[in-house]
Each structure stands twice: as structure tokens, then as C-alpha cells.
Amino acid sequence: MKTYHETVEWMFQQLPMYQRVGKQAFKKDLTNTLKLAEQLAHPEKKFKSIHVAGTNGKGSVSHMLAAVFQSAGYKTGLYTSPHLKDFRERIRVNGQMIGEEEVVEFIDENKAFLEENSLSFFEMSVGMAFDHFARQQVDIAIIEVGMGGRLDSTNIINPELSVITNIGLDHTAFLGEDLATIAGEKAGIIKEQVPVVIGEKQQETQPVFQKKATEMQARIFFAEDYQFPVVESDLKGAYQKKNLRTLMTAIKVLAERGWKLSEAEVKNGLSKVKLLTGLQGRWDVLQLKPKVICDTAHNAEGLKIVLKQLKKEKFQHLHILIGVVNDKDLSKVLDLFPKEATYYFAKPNVPRGLEAQLLQQEAVKYGLEGKVFDSVKDAYDTALDAALDEDLIFIGGSNFTVAEVL
Numbered sequence: 001m002k003t004y005h006e007t008v009e010w011m012f013q014q015l016p017m018y019q020r021v022g023k024q025a026f027k028k029d030l031t032n033t034l035k036l037a038e039q040l041a042h043p044e045k046k047f048k049s050i051h052v053a054g055t056n057g058k059g060s061v062s063h064m065l066a067a068v069f070q071s072a073g074y075k076t077g078l079y080t081s082p083h084l085k086d087f088r089e090r091i092r093v094n095g096q097m098i099g100e101e102e103v104v105e106f107i108d109e110n111k112a113f114l115e116e117n118s119l120s121f122f123e124m125s126v127g128m129a130f131d132h133f134a135r136q137q138v139d140i141a142i143i144e145v146g147m148g149g150r151l152d153s154t155n156i157i158n159p160e161l162s163v164i165t166n167i168g169l170d171h172t173a174f175l176g177e178d179l180a181t182i183a184g185e186k187a188g189i190i191k192e193q194v195p196v197v198i199g200e201k202q203q204e205t206q207p208v209f210q211k212k213a214t215e216m217q218a219r220i221f222f223a224e225d226y227q228f229p230v231v232e233s234d235l236k237g238a239y240q241k242k243n244l245r246t247l248m249t250a251i252k253v254l255a256e257r258g259w260k261l262s263e264a265e266v267k268n269g270l271s272k273v274k275l276l277t278g279l280q281g282r283w284d285v286l287q288l289k290p291k292v293i294c295d296t297a298h299n300a301e302g303l304k305i306v307l308k309q310l311k312k313e314k315f316q317h318l319h320i321l322i323g324v325v326n327d328k329d330l331s332k333v334l335d336l337f338p339k340e341a342t343y344y345f346a347k348p349n350v351p352r353g354l355e356a357q358l359l360q361q362e363a364v365k366y367g368l369e370g371k372v373f374d375s376v377k378d379a380y381d382t383a384l385d386a387a388l389d390e391d392l393i394f395i396g397g398s399n400f401t402v403a404e405v406l
Contacts (some may be wrong), residue, residue, distance in 0.1 A: 002104060002108075004101070004103060008103065010107065011087070011121050014120060014121055014124065030156060032117055033123050033153040034156060036119060036123060036124070036127040039110065040127055040131050043127075043134035043135075045158075046137075047077065047137070047138050047141050049141045049160065050141075050159050050161045050162075050163065050250070050254075051155075051159040051161070051162045051163065051189050052065070052142065052144050052145065052162075052163045052165070053148075053152075053162070053163070053165070053186045054145075054166050054199060055165070055166055055169075055299065056166055056239070056297070056299065057166060057199060057242060057246065059080055059282075060235060060239075060240060060282055061165055061247055062143075063235075063277040064244070064269070064270060064273055065142045065163075066095075067270065067276040068261060068266050068269035068270065069269070070276050071272075071276065072262065072265040072266075073265075074139040075094060075136070075137070075139045075140075076094055076138060077132070077136065077138040078092045078141070078142050079091055079126070079129040079143045080144040081125070082399055083403075084280055084296075088103065091125075091129045092277065093132070093133070093136045093138060094276075095275075095276050095278055097278070098128070098132050106128045106131060122153050125153075126146075126153040140160070145186075148182075148188070149185050149186040149189040150184075150185050150189070151188070155188060158191055159194055160254065160259075161194065161195055161196070161250060161253055162196040162197070163197045163199070163246065164189070164196065164197070164198050164199065165242075165246055166199050166200040167182050167183045167202060167205045168182075168299055168300065168301035168302075169182070169299070178204070180204045180207075180208055183202075187208055187212040190209070190212045190218050191218065192216050192218070193216070193217050194218055195257075197222075197223060198221070198223065199243070199245070200223070200224065201224045223242075223245045223246045223249040226249050228244075228248040231266070231267060231270055233270040234270070234271055234273050234274055234275075235273055235274070235282055236285075237309065238305055238308065239297075239305040240282075240283075244270070247270075248266075281296040281406065284402075286405070289389040290315075290384070290390070290391040291313070291393070292393045292394075292395070293392065293394050294394070294402045294405055295394075295402070296396070296398070298324070298325075298396070298398050298399065299328075299333070300332040303333055303336050303396070311338070315392035316388060317391045318338060318392050318394065319342050319383045319387050319391060319392070319393045320342070320343050320370075320394045320396075321343075321383055321395045321401070322337075322344070322346075322397040323347055323353065323359070323376055323397050323398055323401035324348075324353075324354050325348065325352040325354060325400065326352055327352065330359075334366040337363075337366070342369070343360075343368050343369060343370025344370055344373055344380075344383050345357075345360045345370055345373065345379070346372075346375060346376045346379040347375075348400035348401045348403075348404060349375065349404060350400050353400065357372055376404040376405060380393075380395070
């Protein structure tokens with residue numbers, strides 16, 4: 001019997017995990033996931049679910065949905081990725097992370113099968129989540145897609161509703177170089193006669209979704225076509241406005257399907273998303289003097305909105321701690337950052353982290369000046385020492401950078 005930490009370490013080492021090594025970890029079909037589902041006696045058929053895909057916002061929308069269902073008294077499973085600090089953040093029931101002993105037990109019981117079939121980290125995580133939700137007899141599980149949709153391990157469920165928040169140019173090496181191609185991958189979660197909510201109308205992607213929905217005889221709802229009263233959420237990022245509209249459209253469709261979600265329960269759930277689901281890293285204010293904000297936005301679309309919101313903050317001087325992974329197209333993101341800030345460049349502590357020196361060399365081309373640090377912790381400590389009470393420190397560029405500060 002291994003310890004929890006040894007078990008998770010073993011999982012991380014199984015076949016390249018995308019988050020650590022990138023491209024080699026990307027699987028081209030669902031064969032393995034289906035084999036695992038069969039081995040586990042098809043847990044995915046034992047609970048109802050909602051499937052959430054998209055380039056930006058899928059994590060926030062998944063957590064909001066979970067909070068609303070929890071608030072309405074449903075026993076709610078939530079599967080998301082990546083985690084920030086502990087692997088168990090990915091698998092929750094009513095906000096409670098799966099137990100360490102359950103993680104160990106699942107791997108122990110299935111280890112021979114997992115090794116024999118060379119299951120990847122992500123495939124076994126999905127199997128573990130579905131198994132946990134089935135055992136816990138959840139009323140509903142909110143399942144966030146890992147990457148893409150069509151070939152994502154989560155795509156073996158037949159949900160009550162599919163949600164696609166939006167399409168941006170992220171993971172282009174795997175999903176395609178243009179929005180229409182990427183939309184085609186994400187549209188893979190649209191199922192036979194299962195309604196689908198699309199968060200944003202985009203010229204290049206709308207026809208792709210409409211065509212797929214027609215083929216699948218699935219009713220399609222574009223969130224932008226609906227007006228909802230303004231709802232408040234404890235998630236304060238400016239980008240949450242779009243996510244809230246997507247969420248409210250989803251709730252409207254779910255109510256039509258017989259789910260009891262009253263206005264009061266929706267409001268209550270949305271006011272306590274972080275508390276109910278344990279969400280972190282979305283426009284998180286960590287302290288006030290100096291004010292420290294972190295956000296996991298890491299592609300151009302997400303960063304645009306976050307940096308625009310940063311400009312609206314009041315501060316004397318801006319300090320930005322940035323660390324990225326090595327498959328980012330820096331030309332698309334560095335241009336968005338403000339030139340009048342002091343930068344602290346650091347490499348996130350994962351194999352895919354980009355060397356801080358290289359990040360600094362690129363940043364200089366865009367007029368961003370600052371020093372290189374040996375670790376995210378060093379960079380953060382230095383920024384805290386340098387900042388006055390009236391200053392603002394922003395931390396971002398990657399989930400991993402934010403995770404190290406949290």
C-alpha cells in the first residue's frame with residue numbers, strides 16, 4: 001500500500017501527462033477511456049451530468065453550475081482540471097475533495113489494468129472521477145472537458161446538457177490553427193438530441209456549431225440571444241459577465257428539462273461559488289496592502305480581459321510577476337502587458353515551464369523591463385518587499401505560476 005503522495009507521483013509519471021510535457025501526451029482517440037469504463041462497470045452511466053467545454057471560462061462556468069446545484073440541495077459532483085495545489089481538487093462532491101485513501105485505493109485496485117493498457121494520467125483521473133461519482137450516487141455531476149472535446153477522455157458521457165463557452169486560439173498544436181477547426185473539435189461534445197448552450201456568437205464558429213447541432217438533432221441556444229436580470233457572483237473578474245450569461249442560459253434550459261433551480265437558489269449559489277466549490281485563482285485578491293491579485297488567464301483572449309480590468313484598478317505603481325509554459329505563442333500575449341510596470345520573471349516549477357531568462361529576452365522586445373528570478377517564490381518575496389502599500393502586485397501567465405504563490 002503506497003502513501004497518497006507516492007500514488008499521485010506514480011500517476012504523474014504514467015505516460016506523459018499533457019500538463020508536464022505537452023504534445024506527446026495528447027491521445028488521438030477514446031479507446032483507452034472506453035476500456036477503462038468497461039473495467040469499472042461503466043460508472044459514467046450511473047449518474048446524470050452536464051458537459052462543459054470551451055477555450056476560456058469553462059472552469060468558472062463549471063464551478064458556478066456546481067454551486068447552483070449544491071445550493072438547490074442536489075448532491076453534486078464536480079470534475080475539473082488542472083488542479084492548483086492538490087490533485088484531489090479535480091474531483092469533488094458538494095465541494096469536498098475525494099479522500100486521499102480513495103485515490104490510493106482506486107489506483108491499487110486497478111493498477112495492473114492501468115499499466116497493461118498504458119493509460120495516461122488524464123484517462124485514469126477521469127476514470128477515478130466517474131467511479132467516485134457513481135459510488136457517491138450523486139444527483140448530477142458537472143464535467144469540465146480537459147482539452148478540445150471530441151477526443152477528450154470525458155467525452156464518454158451522455159449528458160443532460162452540453163455547454164461550450166467560447167472558442168479561442170489555444171492548444172493550436174493539437175486542436176487546429178483556426179477558430180473553425182478548433183470549434184469542430186469542441187463541437188464533438190454535442191450529443192444526439194441533447195440541448196447545447198453556446199456562450200458566444202463568433203462569426204467563424206457559429207456555422208460549425210449549427211451544422212453539428214442539426215446533424216445531432218440537438219436544440220442549440222446562443223447565450224447572447226437572451227437577456228437576464230443582473231446576477232451578482234463572488235467571482236469578480238470582468239470576464240465573469242460573459243460566463244454568467246452562459247450560466248443563466250444553461251439554467252433556463254435545465255429548468256425546462258425539469259431540474260428545480262429556483263431564483264433564490266441560483267442567487268445564493270452564485271454569491272458563494274468559492275465557498276461552495278473551493279474555486280481559486282480567478283481574479284483572486286490575496287491581500288490588500290499592497291494589493292495582490294492573481295489570475296490563471298493564460299491565453300490572449302483571457303489575458304486581454306484580465307489586463308483591461310487591471311488598468312481600472314487604483315494603484316501608485318504596478319508590479320507584475322509572470323511565468324509561462326514553453327508552448328505559449330508569446331508574440332500573442334506579451335504585447336498585451338502594460339509597459340509601465342516593473343516585471344519579475346520566473347519559471348514555473350514544471351518540466352514545461354519556460355526558462356525565465358528566455359521569457360525576459362522576449363519581453364524586452366515588447367518594452368517590458370524587469371529582473372529574472374530563480375523561482376516563483378523568490379520573485380514573489382522580492383515584489384512584496386519592493387511594493388509600497390499603495391502599489392499593486394499582479395501574478396499570472398500560467399496556472400502553475402499562480403499555484404506556486406497560492
